[in-house]
Amino acid sequence: MPTPLAHIPVHLITGFLGSGKSTLIHRLIEQKPAGERWAVLINEFGQVGIDQAMFEERDDLVVKGLPGGCLCCQLAFVMQATLVNLLHRHRPDRVIIEPSGLGHPAGLLEVLRGEAFAEVLDVCSVVALLDPRRLDDPRAREHETFRDQLAMADGVALTMTDLATPAQLAAAREWVEQLWPPKGWILEAPGGELSLARLTAGEREVSLRAAAGSDAHRHLRQAADDARGMKGVVLEAFAEALPEPGRPRREVGSALGHETLGWRWHPHDVFDLDRLGERLGGLPGPLRVKGVFHTDAGWKLFNRAEGAVSLTDSAWRRDSRLEIIAEAGGLPDPEALEVLLQGCLTGPAGSP
Secondary structure, three states, X not given: OOOOXXXXXXXXXEEOOOOOHHHHHHHHHOOOOOOOOEEEEEEEOOOOOOHHHHOOOEOOEEEEEEEOOOOOOOOHHHHHHHHHHHHHHHOOOEEEEEOOXXXXXXXXXXXXXXXXXXXXXXXXXXXXXXXXXXXXXXXXXXOHHHHHHXXXXXXXXXXXXXXXXXXXXXXXXXXXXXXXXXXXXXXXXHHHOOOHHHHHHHHXXXXXXXXXXXXXXXXXHHHHHHHOOOOOOOHHHHOOOOOEOOEOEEEEEEEXXXXXXXXXXXXXXXXXXXXXXXXXXXXXXXXXXXXXXXEEOEEEEEEEEOOEEEEEEOOOOOOEEEEEEEEOOOOOOHHHHHHHHHOOEOXXXXXX
């Protein structure tokens, strides 16, 4: 009989859109002790789900994505069922959860510390990521979720420091130091570099920070609670059907003052990388853009946040995906953009 699951350490890596959460988790995974198995649960605000494609699953690493909402609101009941299944099937030694950049961690903490996971999970640390440049925008400092993510954190990692000025770094430290409750630590994390020892240092003093919810997320949680009464809600309902070749599947969503627009293509659809780069580069600057594509140069991961663009090789092979996130009213025309993207396909599915 398997040993009962008990006191598995859990870490929440929070932060606003584009703050570098997935990159930091990658750096933590590189420090994983040999012989340990980790589980990573990723929630994305968008309907398509890109961040899961950034991780290559291994025998010692299980990655599960939950796109299409907020773990503490619309997906709370799905997250609980998924996590129970993940724990019993894979029996990880450590769990890392990445909530949506628009997600409020309060409801998630309530679930993790609830009866279903009593004596099974120990929430050991809540880490908030902060790009110092974001504080230049008064709307960010006034954004309820942005402030709550930082207020509820045990520690704050300053990311994108290579793109910030010394004045921006100093201002970010000063701003975080004024938050209440006081943070246990404030560290710079260039390139997402954060010591695993820093993350695990609090395991003897498990985080008990209060979980006060925001009004916006409270309304969404109530709507999700009402939906739980629906019969026949099963995890299989969230399975993704593969699009037909040459016929992408479009997904849209909106909540918390933001909108998402995304597509999925069949893995046999191949993009011309030069044309695709031109199309994506022509999108308005304020948009958050990320995608994974099967191109004539191989599978590529595209990521644009706060003006910084990266294009790297990807181990993902299931399908091509694109996700665009904007403030309400800021998305491009879906029909026109889809025509442009289809024109980037090579062979019979796209333009010659």
